[in-house]
Amino acid sequence: STAEQIDSQKKADETLAEEFIEGEEIAMESQSTIESSNYGDDFEDYEDDFEEEECEDEEVQHEREEIPAYQRAEIEAIQKAITAENEQVREKRTKSLRNTCEEELNRDFENSPTIGPVRGTFIDFGAAKQREISSNMASKQKKRSAELLRLIDLDFSVSFSMLDLPPLNEYDVYIKNFGRTNTKQAFVQCNEDNVDRDIQTDEIETVEKWTQHPGEGNLLCGGANINDALSLDSMAKSIDSRRLTNFLKSACQVISVLLEEDQADNQASQNVQSKATSLSVSDGCAQLNVNLPFLHGREVLCLHFSQVQRQTLLSVHSLPKEPGVVQLASNYMICVWNIWEPSAPQKILVCESEVQCCCFGPSNVVSVFAGTVDGSVVAWDLREHSTIHNTLQTGGQEWTLRTPTFSTDGVLTAINHSCAVKAVYPVSSVCFDNHDVGLSLLSSQKGSSGLSFQLATLDEGGLLNLWVVVELQKADLAGSLTDLGLIPGGKIKLIHSSSIEVNSFFPRNLTQLGPPRTLSIRFLPSDPNHFFIGTDAGLVSHGTRHGLQAAPRLYKSQINGARAVQVTCIDFCHFGNTLFLISIL
Secondary structure, eight states: OHHHHHHHHHHHHHHHHHHHHHHHHHHHHHHHHHHHHHHHHHHHHHHHHHHHHHHTHHHHHHHHHHSOHHHHHHHHHHHHHHHHHHHHHHHHHHHHHHHHHHHHHHHHHHHSOOOSOOOSOOOOHHHHHHHHHHHHHHHHHHHHHHHHHTTOOOOOOOOOOOOOOOOOOHHHHHHHHHSOTTOOOOOOOOSTTOOOOOOOSOOOOOOOEEEOSSOOSSOOEEESOHHHHHHHHHHOOOOOHHHHHHHHHHHHHHHHHHHHHHHHHHHHHHOSSOGGGGOSSOSOOOOOOOOSTTTTTOOEEEEEEOSSSTTEEEEEEOOOSSOOSGGGTTOEEEEEEETTBTTSOSEEEEESSOEEEEEEOSSOSSEEEEEETTSOEEEEETTSOGGGSEEEEETTEEEEEEOOSEEGGGSOTTSSOSSOEEEEEEEOSSOOTTOOTTOOTTSOOGGGSSOEEEEEEEETTSEEEEEEEEEOSSOOTTOOSSOTTBOTTOOEEEEEEEEEEGGGGSOGGGSTTOOOOEEEEEEETTEEEEEEEEETTSOEEEEETTSOOOSSOEEOOSSTTOOOOOEEEEEEOSSSOOOEEEEEO
16 A cells, blocks of 8 residues: 555656646747747847938937037946846846746645655756746847947047156156255366466465455454454444433533533623622523524413423413414414523424413423313323424424324313313322432433323313323324324323312302312322312312312411402422412412
8 A cells, every 4th residue: 555655646746747847848938939029029129220220320420429528428327227227127037937936846845745755856947947048038138239239339539647757867866866855966066176286486475354244243354363353352342322322312411501501601791780680589590592483472371390300391382472483373382491401492382272281290301281271181292203293494493393192172071171271280109309409301211101190180160180191002103093182103192080079178158159260289299199279269178089078178368358369379398398388369
């Protein structure tokens, strides 16, 4: 029974194999028939294409010539992409067919009953069929590509040079290996011309010397002998130009003062009656020369001496009674004098408004400040170069007319004075009670740079303004857009600090009929926080800058029934006592 079952199983397997092979042959024949028909159709289409191509050969050739190189490259790329996509589709189709055949074989074997191991050789008909199909398709593709290559021409007209490296000659190779970069050998010098020759003349003694022009430094010449050079260097003296300039200025001032004194002595000896005999309070006098063309006919309004250099004087002059110099007919003038040189003023300052008061800086004579009748405060910097000011030619001499360096007319009216400024005075923490009266004009002005101090201005309405005087580090010749009161090239300006209403220091019974006019001011030398103000009611008010009450608040005359007078000036004792002197009008 077992042998019969095995025989029946073998017969069933052979029957299935024969049926599978017949099915495969039928499928292959149908597939080949379909492909042959498709292949024939394709070639029929290609034949039509070839006929159309032959008919339109001239037009295609003309279009090829018109197609640019970059468009041809794009067409080739598109063709390659199409070919790659076709290959992928074929691979997918063959792979799916192979998987289908394998699944059917596995399904048939699984469904067939297994009785025991069967001996024999397994033949993979699906793989063989697949290889045959692939080879047929490859041959068709090859034949198609061969036919298409005859119709496609590649363009090799475009070429690019990736690297152009010319060969090096022998000289460049030598310089590259042994020379330096960016250098070329210009010439070669050897010692072939150094030939000794016999001479029959006397030997001439020579010495090597050298010189330099223009000279740099003190040593301008030298020689082969080192000792000579050292001796010349030691003999050369260093020159300090700044020190030489200061010496020449001092020497010129001394010579000028001596000439002025000699001229004054000659004039005094010629005059029988000396003017000194008419003064009971002085042994002599010196008359300032105001008979200059620009000072002719001008009245002297006020005088002010410097507290640092007592021989330096300010004189304020009014408008001329008769027009002399047309250029200065509408300007008030301030002259800076040195009483040791009375023949001519040192500086000439001009102002468009009438000057009511003036003063120097607290520690030098390089800055002048003045108050005007229209309420403005003006400042002059005497160190400015004369080229930024106007000049006047008169009497064969040139005079520099200095305009104000800074004016508070450019400051907002809210913080400026609205009436005539009657007093201007510098506020300093330095006491001047120990200053020498005979301080020399030739002394070094160490405080001439870095100015910074406070300035007090008082108008007749009782407004006391405190300003900070600031010196700029660098002058701007183009002018300033923010400091409207500063002239182009100026370095000194005023900055408003604070304001004080001095009328609040007066008692109420005094201000019922109206506050008195304030005319003068002075600060206590030992304590600059305290100030004293003179009025037109004959009273002197005492106050402080910080608003604190000071005792006594008022100073008035002890004579009953005395008429009201104007306190025009106040000055403190310079010998340590807290005494002050007033002038009344």
